[in-house]
Amino acid sequence: MTIAGKMLFIDLTNRKIEIEPTSSYVKDYIGGNGIGTKLIYDHVPPESSGLDEESMLTFNCGVLTGTLLGNKCSVVVKSPQYTNKSLAIAGLGGQFPSEMKFAGYDSIAVNGKAESPVYIHIENDAIKIKDAKHLWGLDVHKTQERILAEIGDPDAHIVCIGPAGENLIAYSMIVHEIQNTAAKGGMGAVMGSKNLKAIVVRGTKGLKVANVDKFMALFDELYQHLTQGPKSWMTKELQKWGQSRHIGQFYPARNIQTWGYFDSYVVPPMKKEELAGEFLRKHIKGNLGSAFCPIQCQHNLEVPGVGAGGIACQCYSGYRYFVKSHDLKLWWKSMMLCNAYGIDAMTLSGITGWLMKLYEDGTITAADTDGVPMEWASEKAVLTVIEKVAKNEGFGKMLTGGIIPAAQAIGRGSDRIAVQSRNMSVYPGMVPPMCSAAVYLIPASQEAWIHPPVDKDAIFQLIADHNNMTYDEAEKEMERWVSELAKKVTGDPNAWREDSYETFPGYAIHQENVISACDISGHCDYQSDRLVHGGAWWDTDRIAQAISAGTGMDCSEDHLLEVVQRRRMLELAYHELCKRVIIEEDVLPFRLLKARPDGYYKGQEVDIEKLYQVVERYCQIRGMDPETMIPLRKELVRLGLEEVADRLGLEPDDAQEEVAVVNQFPGKTDKSHSPGKKNHKRTKSEVSA
Amino acid sequence: MKRIIWDQSKCTSCRVCEAVCSVTKEGEFSPAKARGKIIRTIENSILYKVRVYCLQCETPSCMSVCPAGAIVEDDQGIKVVDEDKCLGCRMCEIACPVGAITVNSEKGTSIKCDLCKGLDEPQCVKYCCSGALQYIQGEKAGFIVARAKSEKFLELQEEGRAK
Numbered sequence: 001m002t003i004a005g006k007m008l009f010i011d012l013t014n015r016k017i018e019i020e021p022t023s024s025y026v027k028d029y030i031g032g033n034g035i036g037t038k039l040i041y042d043h044v045p046p047e048s049s050g051l052d053e054e055s056m057l058t059f060n061c062g063v064l065t066g067t068l069l070g071n072k073c074s075v076v077v078k079s080p081q082y083t084n085k086s087l088a089i090a091g092l093g094g095q096f097p098s099e100m101k102f103a104g105y106d107s108i109a110v111n112g113k114a115e116s117p118v119y120i121h122i123e124n125d126a127i128k129i130k131d132a133k134h135l136w137g138l139d140v141h142k143t144q145e146r147i148l149a150e151i152g153d154p155d156a157h158i159v160c161i162g163p164a165g166e167n168l169i170a171y172s173m174i175v176h177e178i179q180n181t182a183a184k185g186g187m188g189a190v191m192g193s194k195n196l197k198a199i200v201v202r203g204t205k206g207l208k209v210a211n212v213d214k215f216m217a218l219f220d221e222l223y224q225h226l227t228q229g230p231k232s233w234m235t236k237e238l239q240k241w242g243q244s245r246h247i248g249q250f251y252p253a254r255n256i257q258t259w260g261y262f263d264s265y266v267v268p269p270m271k272k273e274e275l276a277g278e279f280l281r282k283h284i285k286g287n288l289g290s291a292f293c294p295i296q297c298q299h300n301l302e303v304p305g306v307g308a309g310g311i312a313c314q315c316y317s318g319y320r321y322f323v324k325s326h327d328l329k330l331w332w333k334s335m336m337l338c339n340a341y342g343i344d345a346m347t348l349s350g351i352t353g354w355l356m357k358l359y360e361d362g363t364i365t366a367a368d369t370d371g372v373p374m375e376w377a378s379e380k381a382v383l384t385v386i387e388k389v390a391k392n393e394g395f396g397k398m399l400t401g402g403i404i405p406a407a408q409a410i411g412r413g414s415d416r417i418a419v420q421s422r423n424m425s426v427y428p429g430m431v432p433p434m435c436s437a438a439v440y441l442i443p444a445s446q447e448a449w450i451h452p453p454v455d456k457d458a459i460f461q462l463i464a465d466h467n468n469m470t471y472d473e474a475e476k477e478m479e480r481w482v483s484e485l486a487k488k489v490t491g492d493p494n495a496w497r498e499d500s501y502e503t504f505p506g507y508a509i510h511q512e513n514v515i516s517a518c519d520i521s522g523h524c525d526y527q528s529d530r531l532v533h534g535g536a537w538w539d540t541d542r543i544a545q546a547i548s549a550g551t552g553m554d555c556s557e558d559h560l561l562e563v564v565q566r567r568r569m570l571e572l573a574y575h576e577l578c579k580r581v582i583i584e585e586d587v588l589p590f591r592l593l594k595a596r597p598d599g600y601y602k603g604q605e606v607d608i609e610k611l612y613q614v615v616e617r618y619c620q621i622r623g624m625d626p627e628t629m630i631p632l633r634k635e636l637v638r639l640g641l642e643e644v645a646d647r648l649g650l651e652p653d654d655a656q657e658e659v660a661v662v663n664q665f666p667g668k669t670d671k672s673h674s675p676g677k678k679n680h681k682r683t684k685s686e687v688s689a
Numbered sequence: 690m691k692r693i694i695w696d697q698s699k700c701t702s703c704r705v706c707e708a709v710c711s712v713t714k715e716g717e718f719s720p721a722k723a724r725g726k727i728i729r730t731i732e733n734s735i736l737y738k739v740r741v742y743c744l745q746c747e748t749p750s751c752m753s754v755c756p757a758g759a760i761v762e763d764d765q766g767i768k769v770v771d772e773d774k775c776l777g778c779r780m781c782e783i784a785c786p787v788g789a790i791t792v793n794s795e796k797g798t799s800i801k802c803d804l805c806k807g808l809d810e811p812q813c814v815k816y817c818c819s820g821a822l823q824y825i826q827g828e829k830a831g832f833i834v835a836r837a838k839s840e841k842f843l844e845l846q847e848e849g850r851a852k
């Protein structure tokens with residue numbers, strides 16, 4: 001079956017290696033981030049900072065990873081970056097996850113701390129802990145090169161950290177090959193805190209498929225969808241252009257985005273040399289991506305005078321929109337530098353933009369940044385911040401914990417203008433009103449930014465382009481796709497729209513669920529119906545069918561959704577446990593809640609009362625207490641998590657009556673109490689201040 | 690006879706061909722058992738790829754060195770392994786000039802591409818999303834390769850003009 005069967009536990013303090021069968025976790029958590037969440041909940045005490053010996057670094061493949069319907073693993077840790085230091089999940093693709101499965105492992109979990117730098121070398125059943133003193137300090141590319149030469153196996157696959165991870169920067173990342181990263185949540189620092197420079201895997205085993213005909217029929221259906229008809233535009237666009245046109249050109253063209261630190265939302269048209277698509281076309285060497293994914297949405301570029309590297313996705317935004325620069329050479333330089341050091345470019349570009357805003361406002365001066373003026377689009381400013389942070393030098397020391405700790409150090413209201421959520425940069429591409437709704441879900445929902453079709457206006461231009469439609473036709477087509485799904489999952493075809501405060505939570509929960517189901521199976525959520533506005537359609541029903549065909553176990557859609565809900569409840573319970581012992585207040589991105597001065601959303605203000613409703617409704621559907629945002633006891637008991645309810649100290653006679661079922665149509669809410677009171681003490685005047 | 694041609698410039702190195710091959714032939718996902726492999730090398734952050742698979746040589750070395758006569762030409766001219774005769778001696782592996790034949794260590798017999806004998810077309814070609822793999826009548830294959838190269842030539846010429 002497509003489950004490899006073994007989980008590898010490595011204790012670096014005692015150099016102890018243990019193997020456990022995966023089967024004991026499969027029934028309740030199936031795989032991927034399901035197992036990862038359970039591992040962290042079970043093994044890492046809430047008191048852990050994420051960077052101590054008790055923390056655990058886990059790589060968790062989905063049950064279909066290594067097949068045509070799965071290619072990623074979920075890296076799950078207790079995050080040193082997020083406020084409350086709670087659980088963080090980052091998806092990692094490339095060749096490493098599949099190689100893990102071919103070596104026989106579904107999960108690799110590392111705890112403890114090595115006395116001196118080491119790397120772990122896994123070749124099928126042989127596992128060795130090797131000295132890495134000579135690799136400490138090297139960037140991620142040299143590290144991989146040296147290890148491959150050292151072990152004499154060019155087909156091995158490596159995850160490693162750069163100097164940023166070694167220096168425990170709270171937003172350092174784990175890198176594999178050129179551009180695959182586990183970037184959010186501070187995964188690199190967790191690895192660095194264990195004195196673990198790299199994990200090398202080589203596997204030559206196979207994954208037998210329980211029902212080949214059924215499995216291949218599902219793959220064939222997916223493949224036809226990806227390559228035929230109007231919805232296949234996304235495959236063609238991503239394969240050829242990645243997100244270079246979508247994010248790198250059309251976002252600013254539609255001038256409707258939150259736009260980082262810009263004051264105006266009307267953006268003058270970009271010149272040809274400022275278009276990321278043109279840059280890609282000029283410098284492309286080939287595609288990159290995850291093993292066995294037909295799309296290969298990432299790109300390998302070689303830029304004369306700067307160097308080669310890989311690029312994808314959101315990265316087309318950070319070092320441009322946050323720092324108000326359209327200089328693509330500077331963008332490429334910054335991206336390559338962040339990558340080599342192993343630091344999350346999205347977070348650091350957000351911090352850099354924030355420093356520039358503070359400098360413009362006069363809150364800080366050049367003296368605060370070692371004499372380098374933080375001027376907009378300044379190459380010197382951008383590159384200095386990267387160097388200082390990655391090496392933990394000078395003013396970089398103040399920034400190593402992220403934007404919120406830095407704002408607390410600076411004071412003077414600097415936290416209120418930070419475009420962040422839970423100490424992570426907010427993707428500068430959200431439609432303002434919906435973004436605000438998502439922002440209010442932040443305390444409840446880690447992945448707030450992914451909920452709505454935030455990029456719809458940029459997407460329908462591409463749909464039009466590929467299908468020879470007018471913009472209006474493409475917009476209608478896109479709306480039809482999304483409305484159909486919204487009706488199916490919430491009963492309201494408009495649930496996805498910016499002002500559907502009543503039904504939006506149901507739609508948001510559907511999106512969370514399908515992403516989680518993808519993580520559990522190992523499938524990329526870019527092909528799932530969370531991107532239905534792009535035509536993607538891989539859904540929880542098909543994921544369940546694929547899990548059944550691959551593994552041979554009987555996995556219905558209901559069972560899959562129950563596992564998804566169980567994982568989510570465990571995650572929320574863990575958030576709560578962490579919150580009780582590590583007191584760090586979330587700071588809302590107030591800047592995003594203000595009315596826009598101009599542009600498409602000019603003057604639209606956020607209705608705080610309605611946003612409260614969003615949180616309340618979310619809690620009701622999820623099975624949480626809207627007052628405290630803690631999972632309800634009876635929902636935990638229904639899921640077999642009575643022990644969790646006890647650990648949370650929930651009384652058996654919990655007074656809550658409403659426990660709705662996931663995906664059920666969210667009806668009218670009871671407005672007798674104020675939602676999320678204990679978490680949301682902000683008033684309207686405070687927000688607009 | 691038809692054969693598979695691979696266009697390096699179109700290949701995205703997704704390795705779907707490897708996965709489809711091993712699941713079609715062995716019912717499992719295993720690059721080790723795939724008849725065609727994408728060999729990847731990263732140098733200075735640039736990915737280089739070569740697809741290694743049986744090119745159906747006119748004078749196959751594997752056939753000439755096989756002591757058991759296990760590599761035979763079928764009625765359509767496809768060189769295939771007769772598993773009943775194969776000794777698993779690996780002589781073919783040494784002789785093959787492109788590295789396209791190996792031994793399935795579980796079965797103990799040689800494995801190589803047989804163009805998905807018995808199916809409508811090779812499954813790797815069927816699921817090649819980038820169009821890098823094509824299944825072409827022998828005489829026409831040369832034209833396809835030439836055309837692919839000529840497109841690159843025109844592109845470079847165009848860029849030269851733009852400068």
